[in-house]
Amino acid sequence: MGETIIQKLFRNRLGRPVKPGEIVVVDIDLAYAHDGTGPLAIDAFNELGSSKVYDSSRIRFVIDHASPSPNEGASNLQLKLRKFARENGIRVYEVGEGICHQVIPENESLKPGMVIVGADSHTVTLGAFSLFATGIGSTDFAEVMTSGKLWFKVPEAMKVSLTGSLKPGVMSKDLILRIIGDVGADGATYMSVEFQGDGVKSLSMASRMTVCNMVVEMGAKNGIFPLDEVTLKNVDASNLKDKSIFKPDENAYYAMSLSYRLDELEPVVAVPHNVDNVKPVKELEGLEINQVFIGSCTNGREEDFEIAARILSKKGVKKGVRCIAIPASRRVFLNLLRNGIIDKLVSAGCTVTHSTCGPCLGVHFGILGSGEVAVSTSNRNFKGRMGNPESSIYLASPATAAASAAEGVITDPRKFIGG
Amino acid sequence: MILRGKVWVLGDHINTDVIIPAKYKFRTGDFSELAKHVFEDLDPTLASKISKGDSIIAGRTFGMGSSREHAPRVIKEAGISAIVACSFARIFFRNSINVGLPVIEVRDVNKYFKEGDIAIVDLEKGIVKNETTGVELNFSPYPEFIMNIMKAGGLAAYRKGIR
Numbered sequence: 001m002g003e004t005i006i007q008k009l010f011r012n013r014l015g016r017p018v019k020p021g022e023i024v025v026v027d028i029d030l031a032y033a034h035d036g037t038g039p040l041a042i043d044a045f046n047e048l049g050s051s052k053v054y055d056s057s058r059i060r061f062v063i064d065h066a067s068p069s070p071n072e073g074a075s076n077l078q079l080k081l082r083k084f085a086r087e088n089g090i091r092v093y094e095v096g097e098g099i100c101h102q103v104i105p106e107n108e109s110l111k112p113g114m115v116i117v118g119a120d121s122h123t124v125t126l127g128a129f130s131l132f133a134t135g136i137g138s139t140d141f142a143e144v145m146t147s148g149k150l151w152f153k154v155p156e157a158m159k160v161s162l163t164g165s166l167k168p169g170v171m172s173k174d175l176i177l178r179i180i181g182d183v184g185a186d187g188a189t190y191m192s193v194e195f196q197g198d199g200v201k202s203l204s205m206a207s208r209m210t211v212c213n214m215v216v217e218m219g220a221k222n223g224i225f226p227l228d229e230v231t232l233k234n235v236d237a238s239n240l241k242d243k244s245i246f247k248p249d250e251n252a253y254y255a256m257s258l259s260y261r262l263d264e265l266e267p268v269v270a271v272p273h274n275v276d277n278v279k280p281v282k283e284l285e286g287l288e289i290n291q292v293f294i295g296s297c298t299n300g301r302e303e304d305f306e307i308a309a310r311i312l313s314k315k316g317v318k319k320g321v322r323c324i325a326i327p328a329s330r331r332v333f334l335n336l337l338r339n340g341i342i343d344k345l346v347s348a349g350c351t352v353t354h355s356t357c358g359p360c361l362g363v364h365f366g367i368l369g370s371g372e373v374a375v376s377t378s379n380r381n382f383k384g385r386m387g388n389p390e391s392s393i394y395l396a397s398p399a400t401a402a403a404s405a406a407e408g409v410i411t412d413p414r415k416f417i418g419g
Numbered sequence: 420m421i422l423r424g425k426v427w428v429l430g431d432h433i434n435t436d437v438i439i440p441a442k443y444k445f446r447t448g449d450f451s452e453l454a455k456h457v458f459e460d461l462d463p464t465l466a467s468k469i470s471k472g473d474s475i476i477a478g479r480t481f482g483m484g485s486s487r488e489h490a491p492r493v494i495k496e497a498g499i500s501a502i503v504a505c506s507f508a509r510i511f512f513r514n515s516i517n518v519g520l521p522v523i524e525v526r527d528v529n530k531y532f533k534e535g536d537i538a539i540v541d542l543e544k545g546i547v548k549n550e551t552t553g554v555e556l557n558f559s560p561y562p563e564f565i566m567n568i569m570k571a572g573g574l575a576a577y578r579k580g581i582r
């Protein structure tokens with residue numbers, strides 16, 4: 001029996017073959033926490049009775065969730081994070097630098113096959129770079145700070161084969177929403193979701209990050225893309241002798257296999273209050289909205305705002321609708337400033353702010369009123385996610401979000417682009 | 420380890436935002452304060468009705484969503500002694516073990532309980548019993564290293580014990 005990508009990755013790591021279900025202990029190459037989970041990880045570190053961080057060069061903190069702090073409580077939690085970092089020589093990415101899942105790949109040297117954990121469920125985003133990345137809780141994070149290691153159960157895997165390429169107006173967000181809709185919120189529980197096939201090469205790094213970002217919404221442990229030319233431009237593979245290790249064997253065992261023809265996909269939305277409640281945009285066209293949020297670790301990168309700007313330059317934000325656009329990092333923000341995209345978005349009527357999680361998790365910026373409806377490019381539409389349990393959130397691609405902002409109702413972006 | 424308590428029956432897909440909305444965890448790190456808001460978006464009166472030792476029976480993917488360890492900690496702080504669900508989200512399951520909150524997967528468990536029934540959970544034998552109706556369900560007990568963490572009341576307490 002051949003091996004899946006994740007089996008190969010662990011074999012490469014441990015120097016011996018592994019089977020799904022087996023418990024392995026591995027060294028953690030990089031671990032990051034943010035202002036939402038870091039303070040509790042420090043408590044857990046103290047509870048564990050630990051006094052010294054094992055290797056601070058492998059730990060990062062990112063202040064991105066309530067950033068800049070909206071209240072005294074958050075400010076004090078952030079102080080605690082900064083103080084611990086100072087005392088232990090941990091690098092902190094500060095207010096405005098960006099969302100953890102974006103600043104880490106931008107600033108750290110990622111290598112294929114790495115093992116990365118984050119005290120945040122969307123750490124799975126980094127699987128786009130042909131590595132193992134998964135979310136953990138604060139006690140596990142404290143354990144990593146203490147010993148530099150963590151145990152994992154080698155997951156079973158799900159294969160997602162892709163062919164062709166996406167049509168104009170359809171984005172990788174539509175692909176991942178469609179997959180989640182097909183398998184359900186627990187369809188990939190504990191599994192490694194492995195993307196393969198010819199279609200992979202047509203997806204940019206940013207698009208792959210969007211896809212991996214959301215595998216956790218179907219319960220997966222991680223998502224992973226094979227190593228190809230696109231990845232190689234974004235990782236340091238200089239020490240990698242055998243690049244084939246990130247391709248699965250033909251006869252690998254997959255617990256589940258799906259395949260999609262990218263050309264056949266259409267724009268979709270996830271309807272409140274579950275991410276797997278996915279419907280074609282066509283079925284919801286005309287539904288009135290109050291707010292649009294373009295941003296988050298799911299869709300806050302250059303290509304996301306470029307398409308939004310293309311649409312919104314044709315027709316500005318509809319009067320009465322609030323459109324909030326937040327780049328996922330300072331670097332993305334600067335790139336968009338330099339290439340004129342920010343100008344287009346602001347001119348079209350968007351409210352553009354510095355990089356933060358902001359509206360995505362309902363802590364500050366853009367909390368919805370009771371009965372209000374939002375279209376968001378983020379990854380969760382749970383009840384109360386944007387700060388108000390009486391509001392509704394529709395998840396969509398940046399193209400659909402921008403088209404909806406322009407019309408004031410849920411709108412198929414192909415009205416503006418291609419299609 | 421045998422746990423006995425009155426049950427609260429919750430549905431499928433109880434997510435971490437419903438367990439403890441993010442807005443509270445950015446205001447305070449005080450768990451007795453946070454526990455007042457547990458399940459608030461599901462039922463604002465639930466927190467005040469839970470008594471120490473009660474259990475939760477739930478449907479599929481309990482704890483899905485964020486990695487916030489606040490979720491199992493707040494549930495434990497609120498007085499819940501165990502959660503028996505049809506299935507759990509991965510990170511929530513792992514976090515619960517680390518904080519010493521027993522989480523048990525039993526297929527279709529929500530079909531055999533209604534609110535107010537008394538549940539008895541025997542962790543070593545792998546039995547969940549509805550004392551009110553007499554129904555008994557089985558599950559595979561935790562491997563030894565997890566059982567030890569559970570008995571100690573969490574990873575931190577376990578570590579202190581072996582030091």
Ligand code: SF4
Pocket residue numbers: 065099100101120122296297298356357360361378379
């Ligand atoms: S943008 Fe949203 S999903 Fe992403 S890390 Fe921030 S809060 Fe989490």
